[in-house]
Amino acid sequence: MRVLIIGGTRFIGRHIASTLIRTGHSVCLFHRGSTPLEGLDGVSEILGEKENLPSYRERFRDFHPEVIIDCIGYTETDGRRLIETFAGWIPRLIFLSSCDVYRAHAVLHRATDDPVQATPLTEESPLRTNVYPYRKYASGPEDWRYDYDKIPVERMLLAQPGLNTTVFRLPAVHGPWDYQLRVWEHLRKMEPGRKVILLPEAFSNWFWGRGYVENIAAAIGHFLSKKPASSGVFNLSDPVALSQKEWVEQIAAIAGWTGEIMIVPDEQLPDPLRPPYNFVQNWTIDASRFREMAGFSQPFTLEESLERTIAWHRAHQLTISAEQVERWQQEDDAEHRWLARS
Ligand SMILES: NC(=O)c1ccc[n+]([C@@H]2O[C@H](COP(=O)([O-])OP(=O)(O)OC[C@H]3O[C@@H](n4cnc5c(N)ncnc54)[C@H](OP(=O)(O)O)[C@@H]3O)[C@@H](O)[C@H]2O)c1
Numbered sequence: 644m645r646v647l648i649i650g651g652t653r654f655i656g657r658h659i660a661s662t663l664i665r666t667g668h669s670v671c672l673f674h675r676g677s678t679p680l681e682g683l684d685g686v687s688e689i690l691g692e693k694e695n696l697p698s699y700r701e702r703f704r705d706f707h708p709e710v711i712i713d714c715i716g717y718t719e720t721d722g723r724r725l726i727e728t729f730a731g732w733i734p735r736l737i738f739l740s741s742c743d744v745y746r747a748h749a750v751l752h753r754a755t756d757d758p759v760q761a762t763p764l765t766e767e768s769p770l771r772t773n774v775y776p777y778r779k780y781a782s783g784p785e786d787w788r789y790d791y792d793k794i795p796v797e798r799m800l801l802a803q804p805g806l807n808t809t810v811f812r813l814p815a816v817h818g819p820w821d822y823q824l825r826v827w828e829h830l831r832k833m834e835p836g837r838k839v840i841l842l843p844e845a846f847s848n849w850f851w852g853r854g855y856v857e858n859i860a861a862a863i864g865h866f867l868s869k870k871p872a873s874s875g876v877f878n879l880s881d882p883v884a885l886s887q888k889e890w891v892e893q894i895a896a897i898a899g900w901t902g903e904i905m906i907v908p909d910e911q912l913p914d915p916l917r918p919p920y921n922f923v924q925n926w927t928i929d930a931s932r933f934r935e936m937a938g939f940s941q942p943f944t945l946e947e948s949l950e951r952t953i954a955w956h957r958a959h960q961l962t963i964s965a966e967q968v969e970r971w972q973q974e975d976d977a978e979h980r981w982l983a984r985s
Pocket residue numbers: 649650651652653654655656657658673674675676677678679691692693694713714715716739740741742813814815816817823
């Protein structure tokens with residue numbers, strides 16, 4: 644199949660591209676050219692800025708795509724550009740959305756007075772009623788978090804005649820190339836000389852739905868091998884969710900770190916060590932609709948996924964933003980002081 648990926652060189656899109664190439668598909672990536680194609684042999688590319696997506700319509704047509712996979716649709720404007728560019732001539736569109744569309748996200752982020760939502764979240768769970776879920780964290784209108792909201796994008800794509808859209812709502816994804824560092828944020832602390840890692844109690848008991856990136860990519864590859872479905876929405880997630888404590892324990896076991904994971908009542912910890920979220924709200928995901936509809940089972944177990952991710956982190960160095968480095972520095976200093984006092 645001929646697949647055009649909008650994005651596709653950084654993390655999830657990169658794994659989707661590499662899975663599709665490996666399984667015999669023909670893949671073209673649209674991106675700006677700032678992320679290298681390292682490890683993506685066999686793909687072709689069209690370089691451009693997504694703001695100008697419609698102006699590449701003829702270049703896209705020349706590739707004769709049978710399906711588009713959009714990895715960088717964050718705002719209503721992105722949704723409108725997808726429609727303007729592809730509606731009416733493309734047989735199938737896959738849109739990567741997020742489980743942050745569910746109301747549970749607003750409860751977790753203290754953005755609503757709604758009660759704690761039932762979990763695991765299914766595709767029928769209530770959606771957020773607040774808009775722009777990350778605006779309060781944005782530095783200004785140029786920050787991607789300012790206008791980000793996948794709910795209106797999903798709605799407009801699903802409602803658009805001439806676009807046969809499948810929406811995949813993703814959980815917290817981890818694996819090689821994860822620039823959000825969901826394994827590394829714990830692994831980085833598991834040095835041989837370090838004896839203790841602190842976890843705030845509320846956070847340690849919180850369950851977060853996760854997905855290993857190669858399993859997510861395999862699910863999408865598997866979906867393409869099925870007959871075109873009508874428009875629809877599917878959650879993707881690993882079948883078993885862990886609490887944060889269990890997640891850190893798993894990483895430690897596979898990394899061979901034998902120190903103590905110390906659970907501390909939140910009120911005993913200083914601010915930098917207490918995330919501001921409402922951890923009474925778990926954020927776990929039920930992806931059984933997709934598994935049953937598509938007859939999909941994940942190629943990698945949790946253990947295998949962590950082994951692969953840890954091995955990758957030990958062999959590679961990702962660029963870490965100055966903002967992130969500063970946040971970790973503050974946390975490490977606060978943790979050091981707390982341990983020295985107690
Ligand atoms: N990671 C998670 O846990 C998670 C959870 C839920 C949902 N999601 C969703 O999953 C999707 C995939 O994210 P990803 O970052 O892993 O995808 P990706 O496709 O691997 O990376 C982003 C791509 O977009 C290109 N790009 C960025 N800005 C661009 C622009 N202005 N114009 C043209 N190309 C641009 C980048 O290449 P260049 O830099 O070369 O342009 C890169 O190829 C996103 O929609 C995200 O919201 C992720």
